[in-house]
Amino acid sequence: MSDSAKRRRVQRSPSPQYKIESDEEYEPYVPVAQRRQAKLAKLSAWGSSTARDNFKEARVDEEREDEEQEEERRREKVRRGRALLVEAQEVHSKKASEDAKKTEAEKEEEEDAHILAAIASRKKLASDRELAKGIEYTETLRTSWVPPRYIRARSEEKNQKIRETHHIIVDGQDIPAPIDSFEDMKIPQPLLKFLKSKRITTPTPIQLQGIPVAFSGRDMIGIAFTGSGKTLAFCLPLIMLALEDESKLPFVRGEGPIGVILCPSRELASQTYENVVQWAEALSNSGNYPRLNTLLCMGGISMSEQSHVLNKGIHIVVATPGRLIDMLEKRKLNFDSCKFFCMDEADRMVDLGFEDDVRNIMSFFKRQRQTLLFSATMPRKIQDFAQQSLIRPVLVNVGRAGAANLDVLQVVEYVKQEAKMVYLLECLQKTAPPVIVFSDNKNEVDDIQEYLLLKGVEAVAIHGSKAQEERQYAIKSFKSGAKDVMVASGVASKGLDFNDIQHVIIFSMPKEIEDYVHQIGRTGRSGKTGIATSFVNMNTPEQTLLDLKYLLMEAAQKVPPFLQTIEDPRAAQGGSLKGCPVCGGLGxxxxxxxxxxxxQRRQMASHRTSQDTGGGY
Incomplete structure (x- = not known):
């Protein structure tokens, strides 16, 4: 082969030069069919046979050129498809090799992170008007309350030492100092005298830090074990706020409320209402303070019975979500001047099916408000969600969220299903009445009550399917001591305060460990001790037993041998034994x-129902 031929073979064609044309030089694209018609019309005008022959030759050339271009585009598409396929295979093989290097624990942690990110992508808890208009508050509400001078002068190191002494964990900006005396909180003397008559002389840890935070007008997330005095920590600031506004200018009909306390159950709302009325009356009976009007707004009672309150200015409303929404929509109430919003058992209010109701209620607010969330079990998912919704919130946590009350002795017994009823009678003899027996199954609640009545035990029953009159009678007779045993479903496990209960029996373990924490928290309240006996057997899910095992270990309780034999699969995988951010379970x-x-099951069911009914009623 000659040198010139070699040079021709290796010689490359010059790179094409592209010229960027200006807008003035741009020529719009004309389809091929239109170009042919234009040429045909032009040649027809010439009328010569030579022109027609030239046109035929040009048409053949154009068709050939179009076919060549189409073939080139097809080849290019195939080349690109192959390149993308090779690239996808490389990415897949790379990911597969990376996954092979990861341990099972690391894979599970990644999966958990994805799930948590998916359920955390909810819009913040605010009114529709604020979300639509993009209204965001940056400063907290100001109040007239100021702590004593010596407390303001106290160093942060001393404040932190007080918190550590009472096992208080705080988080937030510019946290108010803890105050370990009701007198230094500047609580009125008549109320102090009333609290002393109830043997409440010093604030509990949640009150010691929580009340100064609430008095300062700050948004707050309060977490403390059951029976720790959370109710006083959020009711007292609202009472003082209402007293201040009533003293400035008395309320008349159609005005108010100043604040609302939202509860997940009727029993808890009724109990909170009674406490607020007692404390407000203790102030007004002294003759130095005005009378406050408190409205109980819940299902199962006639609102006409409280017409004497509705015909006056309302200062405080204690409510359940459904009835409160009904009253607001019917314009029997308004939140035009409401500036205090508290949710008791907030993890239940924000989570599950109550979130839409809470958003609906918040849409009636016309101004900025102080928001307080309280609960004994508030998983990290709810804490993160709440902190996004509050304004410079202060987190006050006494112990681990979801931990059991250390004043409760937890006893776990392995009892076969058919032997539970007989063993229940033996357990009732361990302590003097009153005793609460819990079961998640409503039919089982009725069966237990019937069995106890046949055995001569004075027992009442309460669950969600009973009429409101029956539920009120059961609680009233049990609190008064007329009945020795109350058999209850989970409706009685949240926040209800019964005096002198020494023993709680968990007849059937709930699936969710946080329900167990609430149930055993009905005893060992206000510094007293109590016993919680739980029945488990082969019907109890292994995962629930593992959660229970870790809870006993955390509280330094005795772990029975059959629970010790249950191994955590995460430990075998070498993963970190972190608690669940959704329910707080450690297992x-x-x-x-x-x-x-x-x-997720409930959401799917509601979605199917809305599809079947077309979203109507």
Whole structure:
């Protein structure tokens, strides 16, 4: 081969030069069919046979050129498809090799992170008007309350030492100092005298830090074990706020309320209402303070019975979500001047099916408000969600969220299903009445009550399917001591305060460990001790038993041998034994959380129902 031929073979064609034309030089694209018609019309005008022959030759050339271009585009598409396929295979093989290097624990942690990110992508808790208009508050509400001078002068190191002494964990900006005396909180003397008559002389840890935070007008997340005095921590600031506004200018009909306390159950709302009325009357009976009007707004009672309150200015409303929405929509109430919003058992109010109701209620607010969330069990998912919704919130946590009350002795017994009723009678003899027996099954609640009555035990029953009159009678007779045993479903486990209960029996373990924490928290309240006996057997899910095992270990309680034999699969995988951020259970991760599964099941059921009914009623 000659040198010139070699040079021709290796010689490359010059790179094409592209010229960027200006807008003035741009020529719009004309389809091929239109170009042919234009040429045909032009040649027809010439009328010569030579022109027609030239046109035929040009048409053949154009068709050939179009076919060549189409073939080139097809080849280019195939080349690109192959390149993308090779690239996808490389990415897949790279990911597969990376996954192979990861341990099972690391894979599970990644999966948990994805699930948590998915359920955390909810819009913040605010009114529709604020979300639509993009209204955001940056400063907290100001109040007239100021702590004593010596407390203001106290160093942060001393404040932190007081918190550590009472096992208080705080988080937030510019946290108010803790105050370990009701007198230094500047609580009125008549109320102090009333509290002393109830043997309440010094604030509990949640009150010691929580009341100064609430008095300062700050948004707050309060977490403390059951029976720790959370009710006083959020009711007292609202009472003082209402007293201040009533003293400035008395309320008349159609005005108010100043604040609202939202509860997940009727029993808890009724109990909170009674406490607020007692404390407000203690102030007004002294003759130095005005009378406050408090409205109980819940289902199962006639609102006409409280017409004497509705015909006056209302200062405080204690409510359940459904009836409160009904009253607001019918314009029997308004939130034009409401500036205090508290949710008791807030994890239940924000989570599950109550979130839409809470958003609906918040849409009636016309101004900025102080928001307080309280609960004994508030998982990290709810804490993160709440902190996004509050304004410079202060987190006050006494112990771990979801931990059991250390004043309760937890006893776990292995009892076969058919032997539960007989063994229940033996357990009732351990302590003097009153005693609460819990079961999640409503039919089982009725069966237990019937069995106890046949055995001569004075027992009442309460669950969600009973009429409101029956539920009120059961609680009233049990509190008064007329009945020795109350058999209850989970409706009685949240926040209800019964005096002198020494023993709680968990007849059937709930699936969610936080329900167990609430149930055993009905005893060992206000510094007293109590016993909680739980029945478990082969019907109890292993995951629930593992959660229970870790809870006993955390509280330094005796772990029975059959629970010690249950191994955590995460330990075998070498993973970190973190608690579930959804329910707070220590024995499982978010990927197999029973609470999350139950929530998704309910959402699917409601979605199917709305599809079947077309979204109507």
């Amino acid at each position: 499982h991760s978010i990927s197999n959380c029973p609470k999350l599964e139950d929530t």
